[in-house]
Amino acid sequence: METASALVFTEDIDKNYKRIKQLPKFSAEELERRRKIYLNRKREEMGRHLSFYCPRCRENVTSLLDSLILQSALRGKMTPEEACENFKLSHYRHIHTDYESELFSVEEKVQDYYSEELCPKYDYGRCQVMLEAFQKSIKYTKQKAKIKARCNKKAKRLIREDFSQKMDEEQEEHSGRIKNFQSP
Incomplete structure (x- = not known):
């Protein structure tokens, strides 16, 4: 296997040191990678x-x-x-929690209202515009926020139950190890 080598003269390096130092260490592609x-x-x-x-x-x-x-x-x-x-x-x-199902229920009610109540009165395109406008409205956002707040409260309670129970189990295990420890 052949290797390429080059002769480098120290005088050339000394003379071009500033230019060499300004060369980029890596190409733009290498930097991005x-x-x-x-x-x-x-x-x-x-x-x-x-x-x-x-x-x-x-x-x-x-x-x-x-x-x-x-x-x-x-x-x-x-x-x-x-x-x-x-x-x-x-x-x-x-x-x-029931977060997903409650959100789906709200979405379904909104979809049903707009498809059954309004679409017969208006063309489909206008109905879709109205639906999107409602989904961006404050009332809709507040409904979703209430569901999220209620489910967050339940989730926090579940987390406290699960992780305080886990802490109790770890403490029992640790105290059991201490009781069973015999000094030499």
Whole structure:
């Protein structure tokens, strides 16, 4: 196997040192590749930080890589601890409460009203515009906020129950180890 080598004269290096120093260390493509690797690594680290064991699901829960909570934590809009608490609350709200079904119920009522009541009176395009306007309205937003607040309250209660119980079990296990410990 042949290797390429070059003769370098120290006089040339000394004479062109300033020009050599100004040359970029990496090409634009290499810099972009490194930036992506760095961001992916940070995203994976934060994703691991947000993961937790859910006693109700009996499995480890991890954040999706495109989750809003993960993105907010990566951008520094919240601390990793706040992100972890918000992720836990979000998991409990979506999985262990009726949040999804209640939101679906509201959506269904709105869709039914607009399709059954208004569409016969108006053309489909106007009906869709009216539906989108209502979905952006304050009344609709308040309905969703009430559902979210109610489900957050329930989720927080469930988290306290599950994790205080887990803490109690860990304390019992720890105290059992202390009782069974025999000094030499």
